[in-house]
Amino acid sequence: MDVWKGLIEFLKLAPRYLVAIALGAGLLVFLPESTQRTLGLDGVIHSYRGWFGVTLIASLSTLSVWIALIPINAFQQARQERKRRARLHDRLYDLTEGEKQILRYYLAKNTRSNRLKIDDGTVNGLVMSGVIYRAANQGSLLSGFDHNITDEALMFISAHPEVLQGSTNTYRTDRSHFDGI
Structure with a gap:
């Protein structure tokens, strides 16, 4: 049982340790007898x-297995990123x-931040x-907390402003005149 636990722990080793172990074992196996x-x-x-x-x-x-998994993991991450981006664009x-x-505010004010209430379902x-x-933990339930738009969303709505066309042309912020703005 202890042999299997040891084998599993060996397989969990980081590659830098595996390289050191391989070099050490290789040196001991192939070291000339005089040395x-x-x-x-x-x-x-x-x-x-x-x-x-x-x-x-x-x-x-x-x-070798770890090295072979590098391109596979990179491919999977790129695929997940494409799916995430597609879901965002569909949304x-x-x-x-x-x-x-809410999103019109970011474009109208040319800003990345908007004060919005955290108890709002739309937000x-x-x-x-x-x-x-939510970009800040400081705020209030009355005037809201600062919310930033993600870079991907901002780039998309800047390139496709038609997604913001609707029944009104107003924008929304929950900032109050007491916020100093």
Whole structure:
């Protein structure tokens, strides 16, 4: 049972440790006998050469698998990013009038920040969709908290202003005149 636990822990090692283990085991396996005697390792290497060989093969195999997974993981991340971006674009084409009013503020004022109430369902819908995010933890329930628009959403609505066309042309902020604005 302990052997399996040890094997699983070995497979969890970071690549930098696997490289060090492979180099160390490879050095011990392929070290010339004269150097082994000089270092006083000839007895240890002779007794455990098989284990050093197994360690070398296991670390190189694990490292090879890790290296082979790099492009696969990069492909999966790029695919997930494309899906996330497509969902955001679809969401921006399916805005309610209230959501459009909030987003119009960012374009009308040429800003990335808007003060919005956090107990508002429209605001929370935009936050959950990844269109805007709460940028500050300081604020109030009366005048709201600062919410920033994501870079992707801002670029998209700047390039496709038609998504903000609706039944009104007003914009919305929850800033009050007491906020100093």
